[in-house]
Amino acid sequence: MVRHAFTLAIAAAAFAGTAFTETTCTRQKKCPADTPCCGLYGQCGVGAFCLGGCDPTMSTTFDSCVPNPSCKSGNYAFTDLKDMQSNQKYLGDSAKINWQAQGNPIKYPSGGVALTMAENTVGTLLASTFYVWYGKICATMSTSQGPGVVTAFIMMSDVKDEIDFEFIGNDIANAQSNWYSQGVTNYKNMEKLEVSPDTVGKTHEYCIDWSEDELSWSVDGNKGRTVKRADSWNATSGRFDYPQTPSRIMLSLWPAGLSTNAKGTIEWAGGEIDWNSEYMTNGMYAALVTKVTVDCYDAPSGIKSTGSKSYKYTSNMPTNNTVEITNDLVVLESLMDTGDAPGSTASASASKASSSAKSTKPVNMVPGGNPGGGGRQDTPLDPSSTAQATSGPDSGSSGSSGSSSGSSATFDQGNTGSSGSALEPGLAKIGGSAIAIVFAIFGLLAL
């Protein structure tokens, strides 16, 4: 899915007029030293650009990116949102926080988290702060509904290996399974898995079972599809086109059917989004995630992973045998820092406070929001339209960025006080969604 166009359109609209230089990154053109980290969407920056999604093969050095915190097996039930932090605040302490959030996740009263999407936002993305390097990952969830509305549960590595469950809002009888290797888009990989009776009315358990040699997708315990590493040899690239690098878990609801998106994306998503849809509640589309379970082990040891280690890339050929398990864990001090200088702002922020007139070049600190999670290099980036969520050093020395990454609301800033009058219309419009009713009643019980 060509998601770049979408990211750029949104980001450009949100930040038109912001004066700063954008630097894009590829393997051939790595990020420059002053903004060393190549973030999820192929742009250079510091801070959150160096955390989840930072591609070491496109960054100044392998150490520019913070090492990937290793996997933690467990059940993540989202009984509250304390285990989540906005990507405008999260500094890399994966021992304390398991989920990084963009957009507007809302606590769901009977358990779980609602991923919401209002008009003029790019929806909501939750990404695990830890990485999985093989194991079984399951999400219990119900999806949103309507043309152009895409719910997703995917695994994605920093070099864009990807394993997907995607749910197209106008085809609620199926889940789409898919995988990609190092961001090379191969649409032939897609295969539909039937979901009975549908993905919306109640939650289902979707599982990805991923080992060195085999990958399978299952719905409610029924294995729907298996892909073998051995069958994925690509003679052109000289490697197995098989997901094989440590990956974050991503759960999202995103607007693939925006008129500004690429035609192919809109078509794939079933058409343009109706922002007055009967499937919206309180002005929002929503998907519900009630549980994520992770049973992972560390390749190549095969030992069950308990966190506290990290995965590090050592080569520009990022395959399974070039990733190392290390003890290096890096937490940034502020969003002005980078993986190889995690505490560089301790003294810098003091001097910044005393001389706010001093104008340094604004740098990108938080990548813009594309909850599709996609960052594939399948469309050339247009440097003239790559404005991203940014904040210059002057506007946020504490690390909380002033601009909100293309999504209109950040959950941790609260989103309360606007639900009362929207209740009736919301209830009147309820479709078949399992989550709609309680969601409407409790409305914006936002964090």
Ligand SMILES: *[C@@H]1O[C@H](CO)[C@@H](O)[C@H](O)[C@H]1NC(C)=O
């Ligand atoms: C094989 O790899 C090349 C180079 O990355 C890529 O362009 C091509 O699409 C791949 N082939 C398939 C069938 O995926």
Ligand SMILES: *[C@@H]1O[C@H](CO)[C@@H](O)[C@H](O)[C@H]1NC(C)=O
């Ligand atoms: C990489 O994967 C192959 C195929 O499963 C395996 O034989 C090899 O041991 C792996 N290497 C590492 C370092 O995990």
